[in-house]
Amino acid sequence: MHFEWDDNKAESNFIKHGISFEEAVTVFADPYLQFTEDTKHSEVEERxxxxxxxxxxSMIVVVxxxxxDQIRIISARxxxxxxxxxxxxGI
Known part of the structure; x- marks a missing residue:
């Protein structure tokens, strides 16, 4: 898997939620990872x-x-x- 993100967004996310995007991407290795469509927060792109x-x-939610072929991280908390x-x- 390949990940990308905006560095400014990553910094503001860390300040707001205390979660770095580097930490957030580690949830994608969880064999029990669960996904849900986020239809509330974007009309432009599928989130x-x-x-x-x-x-x-720690349990983390990643948007x-x-x-x-890139997973673009938007936020994590x-x-x-x-x-x-x-x-x-769900397990």
């Missing part, structure tokens, strides 16, 4: 969000879009308790 366990064990429960129920 998805993924919830999974990061390399450090992304596909650009060719810690999963809520409700999202964690949904993830666990």
């Amino acid at each position: 998805e969000w993924a919830i999974g366990e990061a390399e450090n064990g 992304f879009t596909m650009r060719g 810690k999963a809520t308790k409700r999202e964690c429960r949904r993830y666990e129920e």
Whole structure:
């Protein structure tokens, strides 16, 4: 998998959520990673969000879009308790 992101967006995301995009991409190695379409936040491009366990064990939600064969990270944050429960129920 190939990842890309805007460096300014990555910095603002880290300031707001405390999650680096480098950490966020590690959820894509989670064998139980779950995906959902994000139809609320973009009319221009198709966005998805993924919830999974990061390399450090934290549960992270990553919003992304596909650009060719690249996964473009848009944002990342810690999963809520409700999202964690949904993830666990899906395993």
